[in-house]
Amino acid sequence: MNTTFKLLISGRILTKSGLVHNFKYSSTAWPFVKDTYINDFKVIDYSKKYDYSKSTHAFHCMVYARMNEQTFTIQRPRGCVLMQMRFDGYLGFPGGLVDPGEDAIHGLNRELEEEMNLDLTKHKVTEKDFIFSQHSSSRNLTLHFYALETTLPELEKIEARVQLAKDYGSEVLGIVRVPLYTMRDGFRGFPAFLTHAFIGSAREQLLHTLQHLKLLTPEEISDALAAKPHKG
Numbered sequence: 383m384n385t386t387f388k389l390l391i392s393g394r395i396l397t398k399s400g401l402v403h404n405f406k407y408s409s410t411a412w413p414f415v416k417d418t419y420i421n422d423f424k425v426i427d428y429s430k431k432y433d434y435s436k437s438t439h440a441f442h443c444m445v446y447a448r449m450n451e452q453t454f455t456i457q458r459p460r461g462c463v464l465m466q467m468r469f470d471g472y473l474g475f476p477g478g479l480v481d482p483g484e485d486a487i488h489g490l491n492r493e494l495e496e497e498m499n500l501d502l503t504k505h506k507v508t509e510k511d512f513i514f515s516q517h518s519s520s521r522n523l524t525l526h527f528y529a530l531e532t533t534l535p536e537l538e539k540i541e542a543r544v545q546l547a548k549d550y551g552s553e554v555l556g557i558v559r560v561p562l563y564t565m566r567d568g569f570r571g572f573p574a575f576l577t578h579a580f581i582g583s584a585r586e587q588l589l590h591t592l593q594h595l596k597l598l599t600p601e602e603i604s605d606a607l608a609a610k611p612h613k614g
């Protein structure tokens with residue numbers, strides 16, 4: 383059964399390092415995600431936020447656009463989603479650790495400017511873009527994930543600006559579109575993309591957010607996870 387439920391949370395956390403995180407959001411979560419570990423990361427109920435006050439906090443964001451019939455390409459994906467190739471060869475999302483004393487959302491937007499050259503006068507993440515948080519006790523790390531929606535023409539402009547980002551060529555080696563479709567052989571496209579190496583919980587952040595935003599159905603995600611490459 384795929385019942386969803388709503389989380390309604392607001393508040394403010396102050397982490398060990400003095401990081402301020404103001405938050406107010408309404409988010410849909412899934413019972414199958416709650417209390418399960420993904421890799422090393424547990425999806426957390428943010429009403430228990432003070433349990434994580436001694437943790438390091440990192441914030442990452444998926445920039446995406448929905449695609450309508452006019453923008454459909456031959457593969458007919460429902461959206462266009464951006465990830466980045468990191469300096470270490472892993473795929474991840476733009477963002478990172480927030481500086482001590484810095485407001486969390488301000489820190490996330492600063493990272494997006496440094497890594498993507500995002501024009502913050504046009505595009506800015508706010509708490510309404512929050513999707514979910516995870517915690518790893520072994521790494522003492524709490525990850526917070528956001529999704530920033532834009533239009534396809536604006537997303538193309540964002541892509542075009544990336545090479546002028548401060549961190550381009552050092553921390554960020556490129557921006558990539560996620561192929562949100564599966565080709566006729568049942569493997570090329572999204573299933574093949576999922577076989578790459580992802581940093582932290584980025585692969586799970588991608589999967590949950592695609593489902594949350596209805597850019598892929600749970601069945602499409604399960605099929606992609608189960609797909610095997612054809613030999614020969």
Ligand SMILES: O=c1[nH]cnc2c1ncn2[C@H]1C[C@H](O)[C@@H](COP(=O)(O)OP(=O)(O)O)O1
Pocket residue numbers: 440442473474475476477478479480523525581582583584585587
């Ligand atoms: O996209 C990501 N999704 C989930 N976790 C991630 C992602 N990128 C990095 N991480 C993890 C790995 C690191 O332990 C921390 C912070 O990493 P990073 O983004 O490299 O932060 P800084 O640039 O060092 O600020 O999060």
